[in-house]
Amino acid sequence: MTRGADVKVWTSKGATDITTTSRTTATSRVLVFSRPGGQDHHNMFEPFKLRLATPRRIALQTRDGWEIANEIRPESTEMAHKKFELLVNRAGVRWEVRKPPTAGYNCAGHVFACRRTGIYGGGEDGVPGFEELVAEILERDGYRRFTHHRGDPAHAGDVVLYWDSDKARRLLLHVGMVCEVRKMIADIATLGDPYVLSKWDDSSGECLHHFRHVPFEDGDFTVEFWTDRPSAGGTK
Amino acid sequence: MNTLLHELVSEVFELEVGFLPPTRALRRRLQRIRRVKSITKAIRLGVISETDVRSFTEDVALNFQAGVVLHGEVALAALAVALETCPQDFAEEYLCDLARLKVSELGLAIRVAQECLTARLAQPKNAIRQFSFPVRGRRSSAEIRVVSRSTVPTALREARTAKYTPVGA
Numbered sequence: 211m212t213r214g215a216d217v218k219v220w221t222s223k224g225a226t227d228i229t230t231t232s233r234t235t236a237t238s239r240v241l242v243f244s245r246p247g248g249q250d251h252h253n254m255f256e257p258f259k260l261r262l263a264t265p266r267r268i269a270l271q272t273r274d275g276w277e278i279a280n281e282i283r284p285e286s287t288e289m290a291h292k293k294f295e296l297l298v299n300r301a302g303v304r305w306e307v308r309k310p311p312t313a314g315y316n317c318a319g320h321v322f323a324c325r326r327t328g329i330y331g332g333g334e335d336g337v338p339g340f341e342e343l344v345a346e347i348l349e350r351d352g353y354r355r356f357t358h359h360r361g362d363p364a365h366a367g368d369v370v371l372y373w374d375s376d377k378a379r380r381l382l383l384h385v386g387m388v389c390e391v392r393k394m395i396a397d398i399a400t401l402g403d404p405y406v407l408s409k410w411d412d413s414s415g416e417c418l419h420h421f422r423h424v425p426f427e428d429g430d431f432t433v434e435f436w437t438d439r440p441s442a443g444g445t446k
Numbered sequence: 447m448n449t450l451l452h453e454l455v456s457e458v459f460e461l462e463v464g465f466l467p468p469t470r471a472l473r474r475r476l477q478r479i480r481r482v483k484s485i486t487k488a489i490r491l492g493v494i495s496e497t498d499v500r501s502f503t504e505d506v507a508l509n510f511q512a513g514v515v516l517h518g519e520v521a522l523a524a525l526a527v528a529l530e531t532c533p534q535d536f537a538e539e540y541l542c543d544l545a546r547l548k549v550s551e552l553g554l555a556i557r558v559a560q561e562c563l564t565a566r567l568a569q570p571k572n573a574i575r576q577f578s579f580p581v582r583g584r585r586s587s588a589e590i591r592v593v594s595r596s597t598v599p600t601a602l603r604e605a606r607t608a609k610y611t612p613v614g615a
Contacts, residue, residue, distance in 0.1 A: 253543050254499075254500060254503055254539060254540055254543040254544070255503060255507075255543045255544055255547055257504065257507035257510070258507060258510065258547055258549050258552065264548060264550070265548060265549075265550040265553060266550065281550065281553060282550075283515065283550060283553060284513050284514055284515055284550055284551055285513060285514050285515065286514075286515045287514060287515055287517055289457065289460055289517070290515075292457070292461065293460065293461060293464065293465060294465075296461055296464070297464060297465050313515070316468075317468075318468075330468070330469065330553070330557060331468070331469070332469055332557050332560055332561065339469070339470065339561075340468040340469055340470065341468075341470065374471065374474070379470075379474070381468075381470050381471045381474055382468055382470075382471065383467050383468070383471050384467065384468075410465040410467075411465045411466040411467065412466070413466075413515065414465055425464070425465065
């Protein structure tokens with residue numbers, strides 16, 4: 211069998227044939243599984259295993275040296291452009307598109323890895339899920355949660371987390387970065403509205419938007435602000 | 447390819463799913479999509495068979511191009527979500543086989559499969575099937591109602607996954 215060749219399905223007749231049908235080639239191992247019914251078959255995703263493409267990653271750590279699991283996803287298909295266009299048309303009428311669809315990093319990669327890689331969580335033994343991973347990064351990098359109000363308003367560089375409104379599920383929907391705080395009426399002492407720079411997924415573009423103008427159903431999400439600035443009355 | 451499964455690789459479905467949030471949120475979103483629900487139902491009723499699922503994965507694999515996200519990656523993720531609650535052996539095999547892969551081109555589907563597998567392992571493992579025969583209020587005797595219930599002790603989960611340990615590995 212040559213590298214990259216398609217695998218043909220074959221089955222062994224009985225349990226005694228299992229060892230003889232399991233074989234090792236130069237590039238991959240074809241596995242035969244035994245099932246209770248006595249019917250044997252090969253791995254359902256064997257053609258993918260033959261490609262031997264391993265995920266690309268870079269060295270990425272938190273401030274205290276903790277390794278952050280990451281992966282640079284390959285180039286996206288043309289569909290990514292269509293999806294992004296549809297997303298902007300549907301939900302982003304008031305968005306400012308900063309960058310067209312780009313592969314290689316996702317929302318967390320944009321915020322925590324300077325657009326160099328994607329941060330997904332899970333996927334390997336011992337790697338926490340996305341929600342836990344982001345929480346760990348925020349804690350290790352010295353972020354604190356705050357409420358956007360007059361005494362402690364949001365500033366450019368702060369991080370915004372969008373959670374599913376059902377707290378029991380604890381689903382983190384998106385991470386973005388505050389880029390500016392705009393006042394509706396200038397020169398009046400009102401609290402401005404944060405505008406967030408977002409990359410919606412690992413194949414979309416980047417958009418600047420009001421922190422509430424997001425493609426999640428209204429009322430279906432809650433917003434959290436996080437910052438590494440010291441609090442107004444404390445050192446952290 | 448089965449028509450229902452074929453719809454998963456269509457452009458319409460990809461656009462319906464929209465942008466792809468993080469893994470758990472994506473699994474949740476896929477669970478809400480009508481097409482995915484109907485596939486779960488079809489598998490339970492036997493409209494989609496093991497052969498259909500196998501030929502579907504083989505067909506999707508033909509789109510593989512190194513260095514480009516797999517066309518049909520979302521479809522594989524959606525099928526993983528659809529199979530998550532199905533009691534059939536091939537459903538678990540699909541999830542296990544997909545979750546074990548380390549291929550960047552379909553990383554999203556792999557992560558979703560891992561989430562589904564985690565959720566599946568937290569679910570009851572064996573099912574009590576209740577057969578109403580003949581079905582009440584009908585003269586037809588062809589319908590069978592299947593109800594799954596929680597019964598499995600935690601310790602049996604490992605024994606179940608052991609079935610798919612590669613022989614001679």
